[in-house]
Amino acid sequence: MSTTQVVNPRLSCIVVGKLGESQMIRGWHEREQDGRNGIPYRASGGESVFYLKHPPLATKLHLILSGPIGLRKTPLDGRIIIDKLKYQLPLSVDGWVLRTFPIESAKEAIRVRLIISDPVVPDTVLHNGDARALGWFFSAAWQE
Numbered sequence: 363m364s365t366t367q368v369v370n371p372r373l374s375c376i377v378v379g380k381l382g383e384s385q386m387i388r389g390w391h392e393r394e395q396d397g398r399n400g401i402p403y404r405a406s407g408g409e410s411v412f413y414l415k416h417p418p419l420a421t422k423l424h425l426i427l428s429g430p431i432g433l434r435k436t437p438l439d440g441r442i443i444i445d446k447l448k449y450q451l452p453l454s455v456d457g458w459v460l461r462t463f464p465i466e467s468a469k470e471a472i473r474v475r476l477i478i479s480d481p482v483v484p485d486t487v488l489h490n491g492d493a494r495a496l497g498w499f500f501s502a503a504w505q506e
Contacts, residue, residue, distance in 0.1 A: 369385075369387060369413045369471065369473075370470075370471065371385045371413040371414055371415045371471050372385075372415060373385060373414065373415055374414050374415045374416065374417050374420070374504065374505050375414065375502070375503060375504035375505065376412060376414065376502060376503045376504075377501075377502045378393060378402045378403055378404050378500065378501050378502065379393060379402035382414075382503075383404070385412050385413050385414065386404065386410070386411075386412045386500075387411045387412060387413060388409075388410065388411045389406060389407040389408070389409050389410030389411060389476075390404045390405070390406060390407065390410050390412075390500075391404055391405040391406075391407065391494055391496070392404070394499075396428070396431065396458075396499070398431075399458075401428075401458060401501050402501065403428070403499040403500055403501045404499075404500055405430070405494070405496045405497065405498070405499050405500070406476045406478065406496075406497035406498050406499075406500055407478075407481065407494075407495050407496070407497060408477070408478055408481050408495050408497065409475060409476070409477045409478075410475070410476045410497065410500075411473065411474065411475050411476075412473075412474050412503065413471050413472065413473055413474070414471065414472050414474065414503060414505065415470065415471055416465070416467050416469055416470055416471055416472045416505065417505060420465055420505035420506055421464060421465055421466075421506075422462050422463065422464060422465060422505060422506050423444060423462070423463045423464075423465050423472070423474070423503065423504075423505050424460060424461070424462050424502075424503065424504050424505070424506070425442075425460070425461050425462075425463070425500070425502070425503050426458060426459070426460055426500075426501040426502040426503075427453060427458070427459060427461060427498045427499065427500055427501070428453075428455075428457060428458045428459065428498065428499040428501075429453045429454055429455030429456070429498065429499070430455060430482045430484075430496045430497075430498075430499065431455060431456070431457075431499070432455075433455070433482045433484055433487050433488075433496070434455050434482055434487070435455070436455075437452040437453055437454055437455065438452070438453050438455060438478065438480070438482070438497065438498060439451070439452045439453075439478075439479060439480070440453075440476060440477050440478040440479055440497060440498070441475075441476075441477045442461075442463060442474065442475070442476055442477075443474070443475040443477065444463055444465055444467075444472055444473075444474050445465075445466075445467050445469070445472055445473055447463070447464070447465075447466060449463050451498075453498060458501065465505065472505075474503070476497060476498060476500070478495075478497035478498065481495035481496055481497050482495070482496045482497075483495055483496070484496065
């Protein structure tokens with residue numbers, strides 16, 4: 363996607379496997395399912411972007427995320443950038459978590475970027491030929 367392309371999301375939330383995946387614009391891997399509990403997710407890459415319609419009174423963004431399960435022993439570190447607000451997000455790699463971030467936007471849509479400084483390549487751990495660079499596993503986003 364060109365950085366000059368105008369994105370006009372229709373939904374203020376994303377639930378992987380249910381709705382809003384078309385708003386996950388760049389840097390996402392195909393949908394998968396957590397074998398432990400059935401949660402559908404899409405893995406982010408080194409930098410992944412999604413857009414959400416922004417309800418005028420929403421002040422918080424909620425994300426359900428996990429680290430790359432079974433692929434590393436240390437937290438996965440990176441940043442979440444919501445429009446121009448930047449937040450650090452160290453994330454344990456052993457389970458799904460809910461993280462909440464403040465939103466300050468007068469715009470009709472927000473742009474959310476997930477940037478991972480050290481993505482995991484499954485082949486380096488499992489020797490399975492999977493050369494994808496994996497960041498956080500993303501399941502849902504919504505605002506309130």
